[in-house]
Amino acid sequence: MLIGKFVSIASLSCDGKGDYEFEMNRPNIILITVDDQRYGTINALGNKEIITPNLDELAKTGTSFIQAHIPGGTTGAVCMPSRAMIHTGKNHFNWSSDGATIPDDHTLLGEALQQEGYTTFATGKWHNGTETFNRSFSDGENIFFGGMWDHWNVPVSDYDQTVQYDNIKSFITNPMLQDSVTRMHCDRIYPGKHSTDLFAETAIDWLDCYQGKTPFFMNLAFMSPHDPRNAPRKFMDMYDPDKIDLPINFVGEHPFDFGVNNIRDEVLLSHPRKEEDVRTHIAQYYAMITHHDDQIGQIITKLKQKGLYENTIVVFLADHGLALGQHGLLGKQNNYDHSVRVPLILSGPGIPENELRDSYVYHFDIFPTLCDLIGIEIPTSVEGISMLPVLNDQTVCLRDNLYFSYADKVRATKDKRYKLIEYIVDSTIYTQLFDLHEDPAEMNNLYDVEGYEEIIPQLREQMQKFRDEWNEERHPTGKAFWENYRKYQK
Incomplete structure (x- = not known):
């Protein structure tokens, strides 16, 4: 499916750049990644407890992959290798660094799109190193180079063309309990502004300034709904913990200890898990999802106001799931479906509307799929399989296992x-x-x-x-x- 063809109309200039035009307008791409949102957390896809009107609309205008998975993680911070997989189209055994850095010969999604004339911009969480960030993006703002933080006071960085990012600051992340110092990249903190609002507003401001001379690729990476699970009061008040259903597979303890009981995720609640505590965590989790759903709606509204919506592919996915009481677990350091299955929705030009696909796919199949959708060559380093045949024909099975x-x-x-x-x-x-x-x-x-x-x-x-x-x-x-x-x- 070729949406646009990129054609050089001038010889290369001395700085290695040329002048280009399009025979057809290639679509813009917005990749929205959230942190810890498991499958089964979108109202339109079956969860009637949660409020997600904008993700519901995205599902209505696009195709939802209801059997999308990650292949797991090589470290407790599953998000780091997971996000590296998304941006390389490779499995997680490719990096001894667990994705903290990416080798130069592993072509990144942003790199591939830049080579085809895309302007690339990112805001939000980036867990895969500063050099990798600059290889991927030609611009960025309010970048969080870390795994997790206080959502209300996130240390963020400006884009640094020199790739030095010598803006290291010292933090004591939990002064009530310990005095150890964490060193983080930081140009500023917006005291009292929630990470979801900060990153969404940054994306909207960038869209406001976008001139439309080249197609763009925006990487919008929320930290939500990762703990600490605290959304603005408006969203917290939407959920009464006493009215939240417990998962059908809730138990107080996992049947055996397989070495994760002391991982940070698992010590958020005492053992055995209590029903009322798990309900409270789920209510807070849902509130954070509803919060970023609200901000995604504002971004869609801005695309429509700018006349960009009809020519923009929007991809929504999570970097992994979360147990949150299922099987007696809280975190994602396991291989149950609640932790390895993720929501994945594609919407935009060339994508069927209001359809479901139940073919097994991995989240690192997104990279080659986007290449096929916009009509560019898939880099040889990519291992994922394009989902385009599945988009075109719901009877196609991408993977049997x-x-x-x-x-x-x-x-x-x-x-x-x-x-x-x-x-x-x-x-x-x-x-x-x-x-x-x-x-x-x-x-x-x-x-x-x-x-x-x-x-x-x-x-x-x-x-x-x-x-x-x-x-x-x-x-x-x-x-x-x-x-x-x-x-x-x-």
Whole structure:
């Protein structure tokens, strides 16, 4: 599907830049990434408790992928490798740095678009290094070079063409409990302005100044709904914790400790989890989602006011999901669907309206999909598969099975019916098998249940095939997991 063709009409000037025009107007692209929003958190896609009118409208005007996944993470800060995957179209075993830096030969989405004449701009969270940021974007404002922070006082940076970013400031992030100093890039703080408002307003201001001489790619990366979960009072008041439904798979404790109990996400509540505490966290979580939904609506309104809406592809996705009480967990350091499935909506020119796709996809398939949508070559370094055939034909299946991991502790795979999860805990392997048709909430472990003996070795073979195809053991976490797996497997 070719939306526009880019044509040089002048020889290159001495500074390496040329003058260009378009035979047809290539669409603008806005990539909106949120932090921690699991699948099942959009009203129009089935969750009637949550208020998301603007994401509902985006789903109505576009196509929603209801089986979009991340392949997991190599570190507890899952967002870092996850966002690196989005912007490289590669799986997470490609970087020993877990995505803190990206090698020069891994073409970034922003780089590929710049080479085709796009103006590239970013605001919000960037967890993948300053040099990588400048390779991706020709401009930026109010950039947060970190993982998480107080939403009301975010240290942000201006774009630095020299890539020096020598604006390091000292912070004590929790002065009530400790006096250790964190060093962060920071040009300023807007005291009392919520991160969601700050980043959305920055995006809107940039759109106001946009002249339309070249198509643009905007990367808008919210920190919401990551904890600390505190939205403006208007949104918090929309949800009464006492009226929030608990997840069907809520339990007070995970059936076994697989080495994540002391991770920061998991210590936000005491063990065992209490129903009232989980309801409160879900209410706060929903409030933050409704807050960024509101700001996304204002950005869409600005696109319409500027006459840009009809020629802009909007992509909405999350970098990973979140347990938030499911399976006795709070965080995303696991391979259950609540943590590896994410919302993904594409809307704009060339994209079917008000349609669903249930083909298995990864979030790093977005990069090649955008290349196909605007008619440019997919870089050779990209490993993802374009979703364009699925967009054009809902009967197309992009993948028959998927693979997941978490650090050196968990590996999982699923086909269209069954999911196998294996954990290494000390010198013991724990195995879970779920029938996703009968048990989508992954509550009933069928391992050792009569009648499923042939399924487990098939899925184990599938898991090991992914391991080899992805060259997983080049990564320290992959090497450690599989060495232990071979050692302790019965």
